[in-house]
Amino acid sequence: SQQGEEDPQALSIQEGENATMNCSYKTSINNLQWYRQNSGRGLVHLILIRSNEREKHSGRLRVTLDTSKKSSSLLITASRAADTASYFCATGRGSQGNLIFGKGTKLSVKP
């Protein structure tokens, strides 16, 4: 059962623009994680934000978490063609369960 749902399903932007992807979930969480998947490859962990955090940065990535709205957003600033990939959110509910992944947002960055 999918916990997180990404929005939009697909996003196409020009190099240099910012890309924003959203994730909504249904139940309380311990943490929310974002992963990237390049075509034909495995997922790569990008960032983990815990339920008591509101914002986290890593390089050109900015993640926000709003537990009252049960939503998170991933912002990639100054996008590059190499950022072209699918991005997945995954919710963790602590020691009681495993990560549950959404279906992903497919990002295309055109040079």
Add this chain to the structure above:
Amino acid sequence: DAGITQSPRHKVTETGTPVTLRCHQTENHRYMYWYRQDPGHGLRLIHYSYGVKDTDKGEVSDGYSVSRSKTEDFLLTLESATSSQTSVYFCAISPGTGGLDEQFFGPGTRLTVL
């Protein structure tokens, strides 16, 4: 890919045959997972392991079994492959329980069941 390998990377088999996929890690992580990825479904958990000989079912475990006799190896077996098991299979590892820590993924195995 964080010291995780999967074998084989590609496999074509026929309906009804047994298939075993192997995941090998060099990170000494306690937790290991098998997922399948299908268009329109995202990533779904098949089975996971929280230690040697300790395994449990995930969301889509029917038709699959697993074994973990050593920390570094986690095997996924399709006892009698069906066409609905055509998919890309990913192994992942984690130092802590899946609900708390990040996971590191292998490169995947593309399985086609004819």
